[in-house]
Amino acid sequence: MIKKEDISLILADDHPMLLKGLYDELSVNNYNVVGQANNGMQALELVLKLKPTIALLDIDMPLLTGFEVVKMAKEKGTSTKFIILSYHKEIDYITKAKTLQLNGYLLKEDSFFEIERCIEAVLDDEIYFSNSFDNLAIENASEELKRLKLLTPSEVTILKLIVQGMTNTELSDNLGVSVRTVEKHRSNIVNKLEIEGGTNAVINWALKHKDVIIDF
Incomplete structure (x- = not known):
């Protein structure tokens, strides 16, 4: 002791x-x-x-x-x-x-x-x-942390950039991928994090949890 x-x-x-x-x-x-x-x-x-x-x-x-x-x-x-x-x-x-x-x-x-x-x-x-x-x-x-850990590195990166206010087009340019790929990633994020809501659901969720996302 x-x-x-x-x-x-x-x-x-x-x-x-x-x-x-x-x-x-x-x-x-x-x-x-x-x-x-x-x-x-x-x-x-x-x-x-x-x-x-x-x-x-x-x-x-x-x-x-x-x-x-x-x-x-x-x-x-x-x-x-x-x-x-x-x-x-x-x-x-x-x-x-x-x-x-x-x-x-x-x-x-x-x-x-x-x-x-x-x-x-x-x-x-x-x-x-x-x-x-x-x-x-x-x-x-x-449970929330477990769900975040389900995200791929690319999905985590997109979530962090969404916190910064980037649109799909800006995400596409920043990451060098197509808008379609960005949309697929966002869809995966919604499913893995079990986010409910309309078009802005991911944005609203990201902003609400931005302090956690930044350090994840």
């Missing part, structure tokens, strides 16, 4: 009171908090410089979001484990967390006991979602 004092942590939240409260609670309970940040860029710099065991990050921060910090740090090959602390319970945020393979996702309403349980689970290489989450929301997020 790893001793608490041997677990290095950094904290990031742009709300000073919340940041201080979390720091005080962790420190009183003998955790080794090695850095604090009040914006995403500072959090990223601390992760890369200090290489903490765990980083606890808010999502909505200036300069970089918590999700962007995770993505950029992982691209740099960090071994730090990431736990998100947020008010967001929406399915898109859960799906995004799963897409980025976050180690933990807690809600700011959770007790410190829940935070400790999450830290322990993450250290054991488990994925931990707050017990405050609706199990159905987590299951739906998992």
Whole structure:
């Protein structure tokens, strides 16, 4: 069992009171908090410089979001484990967390006991979602991610370009394929993602889930 004092942590939240409260609670309970940040860029710099065991990050921060910090740090090959602390319970945020393979996702309403349980689970290489989450929301997020994984690389590329507002003709020119091929890809996307609706169904779905699509 790893001793608490041997677990290095950094904290990031742009709300000073919340940041201080979390720091005080962790420190009183003998955790080794090695850095604090009040914006995403500072959090990223601390992760890369200090290489903490765990980083606890808010999502909505200036300069970089918590999700962007995770993505950029992982691209740099960090071994730090990431736990998100947020008010967001929406399915898109859960799906995004799963897409980025976050180690933990807690809600700011959770007790410190829940935070400790999450830290322990993450250290054991488990994925931990707050017990405050609706199990159905987590299951739906998992199903949504499974459907996205059914897409071919070409279909994923088209979905990402649709998010940018490209028409079929623009997609055809950009990818060097015929409009007919683009239409076939879009039809496959509709079927695999089980998208319902009219002509703009794919566009509407893509825009609604753009944050997940961009990092997929």
